[in-house]
Amino acid sequence: MRNTTELSSHRLLKSNKNRKDSELKGNIIVKSSAIIIITLTIALTVFLSIKGLQSFIKNGINPWDFITGTNWNPTSETPSFGSFNFIFGSFAVTMLSALIAAPLGIGGAIFMTQIAPKWGNKLLRPVIELLVGIPSVVYGFIGLSVLVPFIRNHVGGLGFSLLSGTIVLAIMILPTVTSISTDALNALPKNLREGAYALGATRWQTIKKVLIPAALPSLLTAIVLGMARAFGEALAVQMVIGNVSDFPNSITDTAATLTTIITLNIGHTTYGSIENNTLWSLGLILLVMSFIFILIIRFLSSRRKI
């Protein structure tokens, strides 16, 4: 009879002489990736801050005038750099698009979780996932070729307007708001709803008095995340808003935002010139605003009740 027992050196894991070495190697590789992430974040903040502050330090522009001034005329003989109109434009499209997207998104989330979960999962969830996948330039292109002519013909103005930017952004942030609100409502304990029903509350009373208050911090997080996305979106807005540095007098008036001015001009201006430096300062405002949005989201998550 042949001996079928394998040699122990084949059967068992070989004792690796370098086990300690490879363990150390693994440790170093893994930790270095963590270090890269930290370095990237710090480098990004520091580099963009230094570059963004140059127009104030090197070119001597008064930061207060820069933020509150309404006259943006970098190419004239006496150039003036007042970016208030862009800051206002950014906030206007962000707030208005959140006003449209929040009721739609939260309403959709309530439909998906409370009214018709079956339909919601079969129809609405795939729809939301598809909307997330559409690239922002495609939103911009459709806005440019459908929305702008529609507004020009039926609402008034040039078509390129705050209103167009608002609608395009509202559709873009809709999936963000809806999916996070859905998660928030799904995460609520079941007995909250059942308790309310047991007390004889109707579905609407349950939603209004129990579910929405309980999920409020998460629902607000959803809206703020959507706003953060709207504030930073560049190309889709740039294609439909008109990019005029004057203050918009009505919602159908052309406007500009921080991102659109950066997108349009940063490639055309000479690197290191005053005009170029002020664009980096606008970028710094964008960075600071992103930090503020993140802080708001953190604050909201810490207030989560359930």
Added chain:
Amino acid sequence: MNRKIADRIATITFVGLSMIIVAILLYLFAYIIMNGFSKISWDFLTSPSSNILAGSGIRDQLFNSFYILILTLIISVPLGVLGGIYMAQYAKPGKLTNFIRSCIEMLSSLPSIVIGMFGLLVFVNTTGWGYTIFGGALTIAIFNIPVMVRTCEDAIRSVPRELKEASLALGITQWHTVKTVLLPSAFPGILTGVILSAGRIFGEAAALLYTAGLSTPRLDYTNWNPFADNSPLNIFRPAETLAVHIWSINTQGLIPDVTEKAAGASAVLVISVLIFNLLARWIGSMYYKKMTATK
């Protein structure tokens, strides 16, 4: 009776709001398919683009998009997987881990135009490369790394605890456990995450405008020398991607058939992203069936 009427009104409102969402999507897709699908032809996909003449194609842009996508994944996937392993296995709860988590959160939520400005500052101006494919890929990798870290961490955490503990109980070191037990089990989850992020990279434009540039040199597809100026494989040449192309012909282009070309390019872009999403979903469900032995 009043509250019942209020309940009915509320229900109708919520159904209405959901219908609006569905209608928006249906309209968007109908628009892209109706206007774009008919413009896609073999000729459109294989002829070079033009800034002035009608009848141009998207050959170079399509190639650039895929090339940047692949380069970005080569850079960001290994780093993301390692970061995910660190967060799931090595990181101890504490201030440092919280700080890394904040960094990941911040990098992944910054607007892409801000990341693009950082790329312009570092990879274009400081290095003196000018607009390059490599600079573009590095820039997009910055926001793809945190996304990958998160997916990998989740995928590794969802591996059953017993597997890892059995391996450690056999006396296998932690790094060897990671390599031979955790990573293979987490692989489908990681792959799904990679494909989903590929969809986002493919449609990215704002971060590429001023890092990979708005133009493509005349390319010779028979030249495979990666150091030649006209070789498509050269990573130090400017490259306009498909998403950037849609933006630039709409805002700066002079070609007479802008809407047609943009619609065709949009359809190609949306269909590619759709294929990525379906692929990720399919792999996810295959894996789920395999793990749970359901049909």
